Amino acid sequence: AVRNTFFPSLLPLVTNVLHASRGVPMGDIRGDRMDWLLFANTSDQKRQTSSRRVASRSIGSWQKSAGPGKPVHLRHPDEWAHRRGVLVGPEPVPMFIRPRRIGWARLGSALRSDGMEHDTLVLNVSRDCFNLTVAFPDFAAIGRNVLWPGQVHRIVLEVRAKDAKRHVVQVGIVRLADLDAHEGKLTQHSALVAKVLCSSSGDLTATGGLQVVAAGQNSHIQQRTAEWFTGAQPWLVQSNDAAMVFLEVDLREGTVSYCIGEWSQDKTLFAAPVLVSDCGDSVTPWLPYVELTADGQEARILDHYVRSDV
Numbered sequence: 001a002v003r004n005t006f007f008p009s010l011l012p013l014v015t016n017v018l019h020a021s022r023g024v025p026m027g028d029i030r031g032d033r034m035d036w037l038l039f040a041n042t043s044d045q046k047r048q049t050s051s052r053r054v055a056s057r058s059i060g061s062w063q064k065s066a067g068p069g070k071p072v073h074l075r076h077p078d079e080w081a082h083r084r085g086v087l088v089g090p091e092p093v094p095m096f097i098r099p100r101r102i103g104w105a106r107l108g109s110a111l112r113s114d115g116m117e118h119d120t121l122v123l124n125v126s127r128d129c130f131n132l133t134v135a136f137p138d139f140a141a142i143g144r145n146v147l148w149p150g151q152v153h154r155i156v157l158e159v160r161a162k163d164a165k166r167h168v169v170q171v172g173i174v175r176l177a178d179l180d181a182h183e184g185k186l187t188q189h190s191a192l193v194a195k196v197l198c199s200s201s202g203d204l205t206a207t208g209g210l211q212v213v214a215a216g217q218n219s220h221i222q223q224r225t226a227e228w229f230t231g232a233q234p235w236l237v238q239s240n241d242a243a244m245v246f247l248e249v250d251l252r253e254g255t256v257s258y259c260i261g262e263w264s265q266d267k268t269l270f271a272a273p274v275l276v277s278d279c280g281d282s283v284t285p286w287l288p289y290v291e292l293t294a295d296g297q298e299a300r301i302l303d304h305y306v307r308s309d310v
Contacts, residue, residue: 095307095308096305096306096307096308097305097306097308098303098304098305098306099144099145099304099305101144101145102120102143102144102145102301102303102304103119103120103143103144103301104119104120104122104141104142104143104144104290104301105119105142105143105144105184105287106141106142106184106185106186106190107122107140107141107142107184107185107186108136108137108138108139108140108141108185108186109126109137109138109185109186110124110126110127110129110138110139110292111123111124111125111126111139111140111141111292112125113141119144120300120301120302121298121299121300122141122290122292122298122299122300123292123297123298124139124292124293124294124295124296124297124298125295125296126295127295128165128167128293128294128295129167129291129293129294130293132168132170132291132293135170135291135293136186136190136192136291137186137187137188137190137192138186139291139292139293140186140289140290140291141186141289141290141291141292141299142174142176142186142287142288142289143155143287143288143289143301143304145287145288145304146284146285146286146287147173147249147251147285147286147287147288148251148285148306148308149251149285150251150252151251151252151306151307151308152248152249152250152251152252152306152307152308152309153247153248153249153251153304153305153306153307154246154247154248154249154303154304154305154306154307155246155247155248155249155288155301155303155304156244156245156246156247156301156302156303156304157171157244157245157247157288157290157299157300157301157302158242158243158244158245158299158300158302159171159200159235159236159242159243159244159245159290159297159298159299159300160236160241160242160243160297160298160299161236161238161241161242161294161296161297162296162297162298165294166237166238167293167294167297168199168200168201168203168291168293169199169200169236169290169291169292169293169297169299170197170198170199170200170203170289170290170291170293171197171198171245171247171288171289171290171291171299172195172196172197172198172247172256172289173195173196173249173256173286173287173288173289174192174193174194174195174196174197174286174287174289175192175193175194175195175279175283175284175285175286175287176190176191176192176193176283176284176287177190177191177193177282177283177284193207193279193283194207194208194274194279194283195207195289196210196249196256196272196274196275197289197291198232198245198247198256198258198268200234200235200236200237200243201230201234202219202230202231202232202233202234203228203229203230203232204221204228204229204230204232204268204270205227205228205229206227206256206270206272206274207227207272207274208227208272208273208274208277209226209227209272209273210226210227210229210270210271210272211270211271211272212229212268212269212270213255213269213270213271214257214267214268214269215232215268216232216233216258216259216266216267216268216269217233217264217266217267219231219232219233219268221268229270232268233260233268235260243260243261244260244261244262244302245258245259245260246258246259246260246261246262246263246264248267249275249286250275251275251276251286252276253271253276254271254272254273254274254275254276255269255270255271255272255275256269256270256272256275257269257270288301288304
């Protein structure tokens with residue numbers, strides 16, 4: 001009881017002392033601005049923690065391949081400046097929220113998860129798929145963390161093709177009809193309502209149509225149908241290859257962008273009206289999604305967080 005009443009009373013004093021040590025006048029708006037309310041209003045399971053929950057073994061392998069002096073950064077550039085903006089910036093700054101756990105929640109019959117990685121890794125260890133139109137549900141995996149409406153979501157995935165032939169991998173987000181009772185599994189009763197996908201062959205697809213805003217690097221985009229574009233930057237084009245896919249989904253503006261290898265300004269950006277449309281109450285929120293169509297392919301969610309401009 002003593003701590004509960006005494007410690008909060010010290011917070012303004014400690015805050016002013018810290019800001020004064022940096023040359024910020026006591027009582028200045030920057031000195032008084034500490035986002036305690038944002039922290040208090042964020043539930044434990046959604047609060048960003050000091051440790052970044054990523055697959056350290058995978059990051060280590062990427063670090064070795066990158067070479068000395070070339071660190072692998074999962075954070076978006078605007079997150080690097082977040083701490084400084086919160087402490088000394090007078091303008092409102094976005095809040096970054098990470099789930100307590102990331103990974104895959106439901107898998108098709110051809111896939112399995114690696115429990116040692118807390119379900120962040122999913123593998124195709126059974127068979128190949130030669131028709132993308134029937135890849136769902138057997139060759140698909142659904143992420144455990146929903147995408148909150150009206151927010152910006154950033155998802156980093158590592159995709160590998162271990163001894164795999166040149167088959168297509170698709171990543172993106174989907175909405176499903178009410179999930180069936182088969183816990184942890186996707187079955188023939190699982191209904192795909194809407195999808196926005198990027199493929200390793202450079203295809204872009206979205207239910208209800210899409211419009212390319214920026215082609216991005218190494219792209220020669222052409223429209224095939226209202227819901228299908230080709231010619232975006234390909235990735236995972238050889239056996240034993242690996243790629244890091246950086247997805248940014250803006251559910252305010254209805255856009256999706258992706259980069260390969262790192263966050264970049266030279267990104268493929270497209271708009272999909274289905275992202276901001278109402279699909280009904282019987283449909284799940286948007287969820288991370290991957291399709292592994294060849295034996296030996298695997299996908300891992302390295303990071304997933306929300307940027308909230310409150």
